[in-house]
Amino acid sequence: PEKTYHYDKDKNVVRISDEYVIGVEVRFSRFIEDMADWAQEHNGKMDHQLEFDQDLQKEVIKVHVHIPAQGNSEGQDSTINVDPKTKLPISFGSIRLEYNVPIPPGSFDFEIPEGAEVVYE
Numbered sequence: 001p002e003k004t005y006h007y008d009k010d011k012n013v014v015r016i017s018d019e020y021v022i023g024v025e026v027r028f029s030r031f032i033e034d035m036a037d038w039a040q041e042h043n044g045k046m047d048h049q050l051e052f053d054q055d056l057q058k059e060v061i062k063v064h065v066h067i068p069a070q071g072n073s074e075g076q077d078s079t080i081n082v083d084p085k086t087k088l089p090i091s092f093g094s095i096r097l098e099y100n101v102p103i104p105p106g107s108f109d110f111e112i113p114e115g116a117e118v119v120y121e
Contacts, residue, residue, distance in 0.1 A: 005110045014112050017121045031089055035065055035080070042067045050084065059084055074098060 004021040007014050032048075039046040044067035053060045061082040069075035077095040082088065112118060 005112075007110075007113065007116070011117075012113065012115065013117045013119060015119045015121055032063065032082070032087070035063065039065050039067065042070070044068060048082075053081060056081070056090065060090060071104070073101065 002018070004017040004019065005014060006017075006021070036046050038044075044065060046063065046065045048061055048063045050059060051062045052058070053062075061084050063080040063082055065076075065078045065080070067073075067076040074096060076098075079093040081090040083090050
């Protein structure tokens with residue numbers, strides 16, 4: 001990419017860099033909420049249950065996320081083990097990974113939200 005755009009929704013600030021900046025935003029404090037939003041955005045479903053994990057030898061909250069096949073995507077099934085006390089993810093598992101799939105035009109087009117502050121870095 002020629003530019004990197006990063007939008008901080010909480011501050012309503014867009015940061016634009018003239019270089020490729022690798023970044024992934026994982027908000028552990030809102031992990032389950034973000035997973036539920038992600039599933040909903042992709043017409044998927046999410047469920048959870050308390051279960052004893054044999055490998056970890058402890059009770060975990062097992063979160064299952066199912067995203068149905070859509071367009072070129074075959075869908076996705078993921079399982080996340082969450083510590084019941086800290087509510088932090090312990091492990092992630094995925095049934096299927098896809099790579100080298102065609103990307104529809106416009107997938108990475110970015111529009112600056114109205115009223116957002118723009119910072120050039």
